Amino acid sequence: MKKLFPSYLSGAILAVIGFIVGQSYVYHFVGSGNTPKGPNFTEQGLVLGFIGLLVGWLIGIGAFKYPITWMLGLKDPDHEEELRLAGANTGVSRYFRFTTDHKVVGIQYLVATLIMLAFGGLGAMLIRIELIRPGAKAFPPGTYNTVVTMHGMLMILTTITFFIGPFGNFIVPIMIGARDMAFPRLNALSFALLVPGVVIFAFIPFLGYGQGSAAGGGAQTGWTVLGAIADEGGVGVTALVCAVIILGASSMLGAVNLITTVIKMRAPGMRWTRLPMTVWGIFGAALLAAIGTSSFTVDLLLILMDRIYKTTFFVASTGGNAIVNAIPNTNFGFGGGSAWLSQNLFWFFGHPEVYLIVLPAFGIALDVLTTFSRKTVYGYKMAVIGIMGVVVLSFLVWAHHEFVSGWAPEIRGVYMATTEMISVPTGFIFLVLLGTLWRGKLWVTVPSLFALSFIWNFLIGGLTGIYLSDVPADVQLHGGMFVTAHFHYTIVGGALMGFFAAVYFWFPKMTGRMMDERIGWISFWGIQIGFNVAFMAMFIAGLQGMPRRVADYDPIFANANLVTSLGAFLLAASIVLTFYNIVYSWVAGEKAVANPWGAKTLEWLVPTPVPLENFEEIPVVTGHPYDYGESEHMIPIAEAPGGQFAG
Amino acid sequence: MSEAQAQPNHIKRATVLWAILTALALLVYVVIAPQLSSWGVLPKLGSKRLDEVNTVLWLFTLLAIPVFTLVVVYAGYAVFTFRSRGRPSGDGPSMPGDRRIQRIWIISTILLAAFLFGYGLYFLGEVQAAPTGNVLQINVTGEQWLWNYTYPKYNISSTELYLPVNQAVTFDITSLDVQHSFWIPSFGIKQDAVPGEHVKISVTPSELGDYVVRCAELCGLYHAYMETPVHVVTATEFETWEQGQQSIQVTPQAFAGPTLLAAVTNTTRRRASVASGSVGAA
16 A cells, blocks of 8 residues: 555556546536536536646645645655655556656656646647648548647657656756755656646547537647637646646746756756756746736636636627627627737747747757767857747747737837848858858767757748748748647757757767667658658648648648648657657666766766756866867766766 | 968858859849749739739749749758768867858848848838728628628629739628628739628739639639629720629529539539630530
8 A cells, every 4th residue: 555655656546536526516416417427528617626636636646745744744754755756666556656856747747747748749630630631531620720739739749758757857856966966856846747647638629529619529729728719718728728838837847946056956066057958958848938928827817717707808889790709608699808818818928939949959959969079068158048038038039929919009110120130140050050060070979860850951941031031921821730840940950959969969878778779860851851751741731822720721731732642741750769769768778878878968977867856066167068179077077976978 | 370371261162052053043033023923823824913923933033043042052061061971080170159240141031131121112012001082892701611702883793703804803892791802813802701890902904814712712512613704894894794794683602512512513613614714604
């Protein structure tokens, strides 16, 4: 019993109980007489069920144990209990419970984000199967819309998590010479919130059928969840909103923790000017997550209120649509709200959010390329100013998503200016990347290849973004496939390539094993060819005038879509190879030494596997992290615990 | 250092390579750009506005090509020339950053951004300018999942858009339910239809022919099928059509639930006829 509680198993059991209790509370005690039985969940019942699920889960995994003993003044945990909570001497089981060690949380995040990535990719494949030929032959439009919504939202949730989660938790504290995150319990909680969020998200495709809803089943809102259509949608939208509120809370908690850690927990001598670029990138992303996500959470809460309490934040007075008004319990078309409010709240999060995704990739590409070309970062300050410049400017550009919305057309020029301005700090990163490569003795490995592909792909994503910053061009291209291709170039071509670079780069440190080089090469080239073929063709579909998120399309777009689908299948097959590589290498890969790449940042100077609390003694940092070609090292090599240099 | 002597040579070679590749790419682009419309990469031209948009795309591509080749050539040159076979035996040279190059880079990116902004602002003025003189107003109401048009001047309404050629039109766009987006790719115009708001957008169709209006904002179940024909006709043909509509006096239509599937097949059929150019006759 002691082993069972607290663990993820007891958490899952209590979550199921909590969901049923929340549901039946509405069904049998507050539900009105006409509440239907069976799988047609009511809004209110569903929300109470989700709250029950969340609370049950958190109780089950023991997240409330210490806060409550503290609150009641029972006793403080002693050091031994803290160590047990951190997972000392508990083997594999520490990965399946509420564990505070940042490395355990990092591994949990890595596995979770890989699973989310796999499901998001599955959604992409379903989309490409539907679009391979015109005619919506694979599945009906309602299913397609739900798949589009889930693919978009899941991928966004994955990509905002897959740097801050795995690498922000595992790597960053060691990089700055800390023993753990600033708030280890909060850290464990942010992962503990991710799990129920994803579980609730998985409800979406099964909800909302048979209600006579004009919007059909699932959640057909797109990941933008614009107010008007979210208000109208079936109960699947409620699941979407609840899941994303929880995941947003998880993201904000993780971000606040990381910000505090980077500010307060740096080792002596680890000045701001000595922070590795990865830390800068993830720090910038955490700032964006902490500030931006709150805006989206507000948007989602207002949608939830519109849906449950029949408020009218996003319901304008239009006189209504006869069909929609025929549906019971909708107040559609008779409110005093504004659809533009939702767009503003959403994009105030939505645009910083894409930089949130890509900033860590800037840092990681720089870190990987300095390590493998054995050269210092070309213009460290320029790179830092570039990253922080993007952080600031990214909050000032959101209205470029509303160039065609009709909202405040007189300030379109201002947003065009800020949007074009953001290419300047982004350009800094490119100069630094080029300068770092120049005359470097680049060791061509899978991580360095992925970092190089970041340059090519993100460059295309950035340049096509400039087309969209221009109002007249955007008026034509907005809402079309050109935009879809553009942001896939930034997020897949930029961030996902950075993620794979990071996985191949830090895998030896995180798991103690090397990833297979040969599978990595095959996977890399498949990914590059598949990706570029797929999304170059998508640019053409966009120029031709194909709208986004359509289940069916005019035959004039058939060729471009066929090519996109074929490229996407190659891309997916190659990503599956990397997934296979991860699983295979984790189990049977070659054992890794502490510093297989000869890197100089602190995480490579601790032994592999990294001991609990990382450092026996907190290191004193005496130099720059990238002093390649100079005599000094970041910390004297003799003092590096377990450090070994191959170079 | 011997390396220091070799360095200018590499820079020069990479720069020459960049200049050659850029010139080639520009040449290829300038040759193929005028063909893009006839190859179907750009929509069929229906108004001067689309022509202007295409000019913007053309200019931006001309500017993007040198930037793209610059980054790719220097990165590629560095990788192919300086890379080590296998694990490097020593460190690369210490290059903490050259102030002069950084300054040149910053100033040129700022200048480029400033130029794009100025150019965009100039065009923005044209886009936002309301046409003067004799303007035909058409009220557009988006609704799941069709467009209803009313012509206040003639007191008629229709679910298909008929426009007289070379006549300035102002669309007054709104929505009855969720957000839609009124997009005529061949005219280069797009405006969201927002419930409770009326937004105006103007265009002058300049070529006779049949086009389509597509919804460009996910608006629920049949978003993909919210696509209806646009006919640009001569003034006399328009008059005939308008007279005919007078006698019909259609009331704004609703996309009725039970007939959804029939409507979908109709749209698909219509789409096929748009592609073959026979919709005007039908």
